[in-house]
Structure formats: structure tokens, C-alpha cells
Amino acid sequence: MSSIIDLAGRTCGWLQSPGEHGGIIVSSRVRLARNVAHMPFQRKLSRQRQQELVERVTECIAKAAPWTDGLSVQLQRLNEAERQALVERQLISRELAAGKRPAAVCVSMDEVRSVMINEEDHVRIQVIQAGMSLEENLRLAIALDEALEREIEWAYHPVYGYLTACHTNVGTGMRASTMLHLPALAETGELKQVLRALAKLHMTVRGTHGEGSEASGHYYQVSNLRSLGMLESQLVNTIKETVERIVAAEQMARQALLDRNRVRLEDKVHRAWGILTNARCLTTGELTENISWVRLGLALRVLPDPKWATLDRILLQCQPAHLQLLHADADDPARRDPLRASLVRDWLSSN
């Protein structure tokens, strides 16, 4: 069984750039929302029954998906930094990390498959991998759902499908999302048009950490809004087709930036590189913003130097909770910023 510190010290599977299309498609995720049959949903469930549910579902997962060296942990036993590290690795939602109710998460060793217990719904199955992996993720999520179904009966209605705590998830209980890096569309100002078009297609764009989160470093999550009246495979295909169009738009915007004013683009990229390799203090915000330009520079061969894997490692392990878990004396943001800057300089120079 792994600990959170073991996890934090590793790279993670969904962040393996460049992935497809020069790092535009970062990762893809499928999640299925499920509730246990004959049991009230969260808002009508007592604390005691929530705790019983955590134990029961954890046991079922251990039987249905015996993940060697995985992680299975109740959140109330973790400190704040450990919870946040799970959020930074996209294994749990911010809501689950912040919630006061008994909750747990089970994660496979490779962090591809995970199950959250007592989020808004009793159970949320997640499969996340690098690149455009929605079809494979759907296959894995269904396999895990089928294995769990042998142990647990889900709340299901022949007309409405899988019943969820909120009407926005009912039916398939599925949300398919793809995380995209779109610096050029943001820079040319075309992103707003893309977002408007997505709304018409019943899709939504969110920041890195889901609902209500800011898009920092030009990362955007595109996902389906509707979950009812379509097959799971149709939902996946719709997202896939839309993502292909956004990728094409981003590629055109990248070319336009090069054609219109190559020097200006080079200046932006090299300034970002200069900050990362020289700064003595770096906040998380500065880091993600500048890494974003360096990634773009690397994709467009404006910058030959850094390796994708080094940038990924920096993005993951220089987040606040990862720093706190992996380094002594990193509890205070004022101490983290110099530490972050020094790690970034070291990693980029040894590359």
C-alpha cells in the first residue's frame, strides 16, 4: 500500500507531455457518478451512515479491484497538505478535500483509476490518462463499474438511468473531459469565440480543478454538460470531435502568432525562460504562467532547451502541497517561493 508521500515523489501518468499535437491535449478523464441503491443521498444521510458507507464501499473496491500497491485512504485521517496533494494530482475534487463528511479515495498504483467515496454522489469512478484517451478511459471506467456492480447495487431507474444527487448528472452519470493547453488562442483573443461556440454545443469549459476553478497557465477542461439521452460512446465522440476542432484552431492561432510577429512571440518565450532560470522567488501563479510560454516555445521550436518531462515534473511537484510534503520547512508560502525558484533553476539546468 502506498502513502501520499510515495505518490507525491512520483511523476503521474496523466501528465506526460508532449502527448498529442505539440502538448495541446494534456490529458483526458472519464468519470461515472453512482449512488448505492436503497440508501438516501448525501444531504439526507447521517454522519454515521456516511462513515458506514465509506467502510462498505472501500471493502467492495478491495474485492472488485485488488490494486496492488495502490492507495486506499480515509480523508479525515489525512492532514491538509496530504489532501491538497491529492487535489494537485487530480485524484480528488476540491469539494472532497474541503468537505467535513467522512470520505475516502482508492487509487490504483499507476493513478489511472480511482474511486472517490462520499463526494456529491456516494461513489465517483474516475479514469484519467495522458493525451486523447477518452475511449480507452471509458472502457476502463465501465470495466471498473461492472466489477463494482457485482458487489454493490446502484440506484438505477429504467427511464432516468443511473440516479444522481443532482439532475445535471443523471442518466449515464458520466462526464468526459479533456484538458487542453491553449496559450495561442488566449493570446490572439479568439478563445472567447471558441467558448461561445462550445456553449451552443452543450459543452462547458472549466479551469484545471473543475467547477468554479480559474484557468491558470492557459489550461482548460472541455467537458459535456448533458448526461441523459445519449449513449456513453456518443458523449465521448462528441467531446472528441469538438476537441479536434479546438486543437486545429489552436494550431492555426500558433501559426498566426509566428507569422504575424515572430519576434514578439520569441520575446515572450525567452522572457519566461529567463524568469524561470533566474528568479529567486516564484509563486505558483508565476510558475504556471511562465511554464505555459516555455511549453509553447518548445512546441514551436522557438526554444530548443528544456525537456518536456522536466516541465511536467516542475508543474506537478512545485505545487504548494507537493512542496510541503517533499521538503522540510515548506509550510509557509513565504518560504516556499524561494524553494520553488531554486528547484526550478536546478531542474532546468540539469534538464
Place this chain on the structure above:
Amino acid sequence: MQVPCQLCGKKEANIHLTELDATGSPRELHVCGSCSQALGSQLEDGPPAIAALLEQATSAAVASTEAAAEAESTETCPMCGLSYADYSGLNLFGCAHDYVAFGDQLELLLSRYHGASHHIGRQPSRAPSPGPAPSAPATATVVAEGETNGEAKERRRLESELKDAVAKERYEDAARLRDALKGLGQEPE
């Protein structure tokens, strides 16, 4: 032949309009007296465009049904005690039975958000256990026993849903189901 009004679906239609579309195929609209009054002047202003009339009348009908449903939103779930008004506040149901207890309002809510109110995706392979769970309405899909091929099972389910949707004139659902069937590919010989 008695035809129900296409707008309210309740009264018998006594006004019948036929129009040829761009491809020359006829398109028909059958409405009752009260609905034709609601359409009023547009019918008097010469031959109306059926598609436009239908769209307009449907949105008016939806609005009035929504208003009616919201006015009577006093329903409370006998299982968990949640009222529909409570649900609207947080957008969180109290239990699975709310989906049955809130009937009409729920259908509207789902149609508004998802553009559909019927699930066509995966279903659990295990049979539901008896218990205080919501009961299956008459439209529940019956899958033939002994069927082993997952795709054939899925096809049968979709076909039955499609038949039901067409019979009940839920054309949007029907179109979606037809697409879903196409998505499954050709039936093996």
C-alpha cells in the same frame, strides 16, 4: 378519423393544415379549436408556415406547462421528506425516490437541461433487488432472457425505446434513439 391536437395533445383536432415543403413532401398540422384560437391571427393572415407555427406554439405550450408545474410544486417525497422547492434551492436530491415523487416537474427539468428525459445508455447487468426503490413505469425496457451479446441486447433495448417514443410522438427522443441505433452499426446477418 379522430386525431388528437398536435399542440395540446388532449382535445380532438378539427382544423387540418397541409403544406408542401421544399422537397415536395406534404407536412400536416392538426389542431383543436382552442389551440387554433391561441394561434389566432396567424391563421387568418393567409397560409401559415407550419414549421414556424409549431415551433412557436410548442414553446408557448412548454412555458404554460412549466408555469403550471411550478405553481403546483408542493409535492414532497414520501421517502425522504424533501419537497421540490427544497430541491430547487440546492439542486441536490434527498434520495433516489425523489425522481419518482417529483414526476412532472422532474421531466421538465430534465428536458430543459439535457434536451431529453429518457436514458438510453448503459444499464446495470444485475437485476434490481426489491425494496423501497422507485418502481419501474410501464415504459420500462424488457430485455429478452438468454441474450448474451451485449450489442444485440443494446439494440433490442433501443429499438423498443424508439417504438415507444414514436408511439408517444416524442420525436426528439426518437431522433436521438435512431442516431444511437445507427451508432451501433449494421445488424449482423
